[in-house]
Amino acid sequence: MGYQANPHIQTLLSQVRRGRLQSQRAGLALLSKYRKKEQWRQMPNNKLAIMGAFQRANELGYNLKEFSLSEEGMNFDRLRKILIARGILGILVAPTPDDRLEFEMDISPFAVVCMGQSVRNRQISMVSHYHAHSMQQILQELRRRGYKRVGCSLDVGINERIENAWSAHYHEYQSQIAENQRVPLHLRPTKSQPSNLLEYTAKNKLDVLITDSDRHLHLLRSTGMRIPDQLSYVCLSTSPGATTISGIEQNNQLSGIRAVELLVQSINNGVFGSPESPQYIYIPGKWVEGNTLFLDASSAV
Incomplete structure (x- = not known):
């Protein structure tokens, strides 16, 4: 019948049977291009959006960890290996400080959502200010x-x-x-x-x-x-x-919140890689x- 075991569910069930269910927070990756981690804190609008994303990820039981492509030794190949090794299924692309990001890796194992119009690939779902x-x-x-x-x-x-x-x-x-x-x-x-x-x-x-x-x-x-x-x-x-x-x-905090919600929804629905019909959500300002x-x-x- 083509059944294949899901290793994540098998691990969970094993813990339940032993009565040792561990409290673990699933991981999400915040992918940025800043030269230093958390450099976005110096940019008021980007800071609001990313802090909103951290807030909502925590509320939904996820641990959001930043990975910067501008860090020494970091590239798409290394990033992909790290995310797979850590079991991270979702990538949230942070607003880029300069030019837009061009994905140069196979994203098929991951759900990906972009904050703002920071990615050149229009086949990636996005939440942006309107x-x-x-x-x-x-x-x-x-x-x-x-x-x-x-x-x-x-x-x-x-x-x-x-x-x-x-x-x-x-x-x-x-x-x-x-x-x-x-x-x-x-x-x-x-x-x-x-x-x-x-x-x-x-x-x-x-x-x-x-x-x-x-x-x-x-x-x-x-x-x-x-x-x-x-x-x-x-x-x-x-x-x-x-x-x-x-x-x-621009109400960017709400943009960050909605971006995480869309990313988690994609993971839950099994939407990985470039979806056939990406979603674009526009948040009006005040x-x-x-x-x-x-x-x-x-x-x-």
Whole structure:
């Protein structure tokens, strides 16, 4: 009949018969590309996501252990051997600090879930912040408040990583407004100079600027610009817990929680390797009112 014993169940039953059932926590691997373990703690949004994953793994009875591909001597071949030797069935891919990860190993023995769009292989299930929704929500808010000349500056690498979700919705918005109010998108090289953003802002006589990092607000204020009196400002990714900057808080802790739940679900359902139909779960962020936008831009002096 083709029956094959499951060694994990056999071990459990053996312990039950002997009356010596051991309390053991199954292992999950957190796969990262950071040069040092727990380097993600220095990145506020990534920290929230990964801490959420650790929290949920513990609640579900799993031990989540980090393995960094950037550690000395670590590579995909060694990693695969370690995970198999330890009986680890699930791999949770941490948000990558720079370029996306390309799996260069046979993942058929493992269930794999990616946190954020950190893996090039689209045949891997993923839980990510809903970047497209964030841009849509911001543009709807600006339209509702009466803003006319809306500019947007994005890091080209980050925008490409999220499959142009930000830029696509910005271009759509610009195509729907009067031609004399349209503002071109500013795509910044990853290592661009601050002067590039300041030139873009001045050249296009903006009412409001959308950017992907709240550090640009500090740059604008360092030039003496009054926010929002001279230029309003809104951010696609405000720092966790910040309440003074208008924009979107990405709710990354929930993304980490949902990623672990999906990974455990895959293990329980026997979904290993690249699934025929991977799941993509998008977690919307939360609007932060802040004080860098006017409630009614049309009446602002």
